[in-house]
Amino acid sequence: xxxxxxxxxxxxxxxxxxxxxxxxxxxxxxxxxxxxxxxxxxxxxxxxxxxxxxxxxxxxxxxxxxxxxxxxxxxxxxxxxxxxxxxxxxxxxxxxxxxxxxxxxxxxxxxxxxxxxxxxxxxxxxxxxxxxxxxxxxxxxxxxxxxxxxxxxxxxxxxxxxxxxxxxxxxxxxxxxxxxxxxxxxxxxxxxxxxxxxxxxxxxxxxxxxxxxxxxxxxxxxxxxxxxxxxxxxxxxxxxxxxxxxxxxxxxxxxxxxxxxxxxxxxxxxxxxxxxxxxxxxxxxxxxxxxxxxxxxxxxxxxxxxxxxxxxxxxxxxxxxxxxxxxxxxxxxxxxxxxxxxxxxxxxxxxxxxxxxxxxxxxxxxxxxxxxxxxxxxxxxxxxxxxxxxxxxxxxxxxxxxxxxxxxxxxxxxxxxxx
Amino acid sequence: xxxxxxxxxxxxxxxxxxxxxxxxxxxxxxxxxxxxxxxxxxxxxxxxxxxxxxxxxxxxxxxxxxxxxxxxxxxxxxxxxxxxxxxxxxxxxxxxxxxxxxxxxxxxxxxxxxxxxxxxxxxxxxxxxxxxxxxxxxxxxxxxxxxxxxxxxxxxxxxxx
Numbered sequence: 001x002x003x004x005x006x007x008x009x010x011x012x013x014x015x016x017x018x019x020x021x022x023x024x025x026x027x028x029x030x031x032x033x034x035x036x037x038x039x040x041x042x043x044x045x046x047x048x049x050x051x052x053x054x055x056x057x058x059x060x061x062x063x064x065x066x067x068x069x070x071x072x073x074x075x076x077x078x079x080x081x082x083x084x085x086x087x088x089x090x091x092x093x094x095x096x097x098x099x100x101x102x103x104x105x106x107x108x109x110x111x112x113x114x115x116x117x118x119x120x121x122x123x124x125x126x127x128x129x130x131x132x133x134x135x136x137x138x139x140x141x142x143x144x145x146x147x148x149x150x151x152x153x154x155x156x157x158x159x160x161x162x163x164x165x166x167x168x169x170x171x172x173x174x175x176x177x178x179x180x181x182x183x184x185x186x187x188x189x190x191x192x193x194x195x196x197x198x199x200x201x202x203x204x205x206x207x208x209x210x211x212x213x214x215x216x217x218x219x220x221x222x223x224x225x226x227x228x229x230x231x232x233x234x235x236x237x238x239x240x241x242x243x244x245x246x247x248x249x250x251x252x253x254x255x256x257x258x259x260x261x262x263x264x265x266x267x268x269x270x271x272x273x274x275x276x277x278x279x280x281x282x283x284x285x286x287x288x289x290x291x292x293x294x295x296x297x298x299x300x301x302x303x304x305x306x307x308x309x310x311x312x313x314x315x316x317x318x319x320x321x322x323x324x325x326x327x328x329x330x331x332x333x334x335x336x337x338x339x340x341x342x343x344x345x346x347x348x349x350x351x352x353x354x355x356x357x358x359x360x361x362x363x364x365x366x367x368x369x370x371x372x373x374x375x376x377x378x379x380x381x382x383x384x385x386x387x388x389x390x391x392x393x394x395x396x397x398x399x400x401x402x403x404x405x406x407x408x409x410x411x412x413x414x415x416x417x418x419x
Numbered sequence: 420x421x422x423x424x425x426x427x428x429x430x431x432x433x434x435x436x437x438x439x440x441x442x443x444x445x446x447x448x449x450x451x452x453x454x455x456x457x458x459x460x461x462x463x464x465x466x467x468x469x470x471x472x473x474x475x476x477x478x479x480x481x482x483x484x485x486x487x488x489x490x491x492x493x494x495x496x497x498x499x500x501x502x503x504x505x506x507x508x509x510x511x512x513x514x515x516x517x518x519x520x521x522x523x524x525x526x527x528x529x530x531x532x533x534x535x536x537x538x539x540x541x542x543x544x545x546x547x548x549x550x551x552x553x554x555x556x557x558x559x560x561x562x563x564x565x566x567x568x569x570x571x572x573x574x575x576x577x578x579x580x
Binding site: 362388 | 426427458459483484485540542543546
């Protein structure tokens, strides 16, 4: 990773008009305790731009009805807008067919769908599932539940001191009992970008399907599921400038068709008698009950918004932010960055000597700076680095260099209070 | 928003830096471990009861400044007092932390009122309460307790930490 020289900073910033983008986000005008909000908790949830808010309002005020049911005007409108949103998501991740895009309630729900739909059908006693030390609890716990139920075994890819996966060790974990791989694209706790394309190819050469937890990747880089050749790709809407309660599971059609349904109910059936139910085709087979229609349509508007800016431009600006923040924080005595992978997304986990992360979080909040403090739902990562918790600044494309300066000034204030 | 800066007052920072009664009593008559699974804070409280009087008390653990200062000031306050006095303080401290106590009314908290600011920080309430929670568990011979323990007498909904 090449660090950006400070002298180059204004020049680079001028190619990406962050102030114009910020004007789209009403919440960024907030003041917290009299200070301007500096929102650096984007890995937890991102903020929503005006076009997405407006889309939700337009849906609720002029288009809402239940979908896939009645023949009246509003129901047909809502159904067609919902399916249009599915096609937008298909384009966003370059899936080959829209029926490979399943609306879920989020990444966690998507992973649980794969565990129930694929895992419970195809993974049995003695089989092995490969996960990594970096995983979020949402890509650990479902597989532990499956392993316990089936008598399967979980194998874990270790990491080095920079927070990078040891790929040699990953490759050594494979054997004839390996039946599944689950790996995150980008670490939420450390920012590490994992070499998932290579990992997928390696698993496929051994006939093993791979699920990618893309919760932290989809908002920050161009994702092409066909290029990756992943079998499943999961991500959440609310980290992508969309609403909460909506997420995506991409799955290869041939796999989705072989899977059993996750939830039973309305919409996921073709015909029901008390003797037998015939399941609907994909993606509807996995969308039981009335989905969060407004949220799904809002997510469609969110990916329109992001695509108009361009995921490559977003990634470039965020890399500038990360490099600038890394350089500034590295200069501060008594502050240690945790997670120093050569390929990183704009996540800066750090520890301040002698100050507990929760005190850091409260004191930074006083300065208007919102960071996450805690174990980031990744306790194995914390155990690996022998810390109970970290403070984490996670950037989005609407963050500015001035906000990095505010973070640095906030860290100095924390150090002064505890000096 | 309340003035949260007020929470990190000199007295709290001082107790965090130089905690009183830090360590473990070797021959404790009562002891308990307290955990806050939401943030990973944990501490032990060991004490000796001479009849009803707290003869000695110590705490040890890994925690944030609010929790450590609360533990330090707790041990300094209850040492030499009776178990009944300590239980009264436990109740009053907890009520203060969740905003139920009228600080202008009659209470026994004295300098412990410096923690009143946590009532405006729902995510930090449990940090301040944990040592008191653990002391209560020690008195009642509950070896291990948690801020999330449903069956504990101290447990009550206190915001989403």
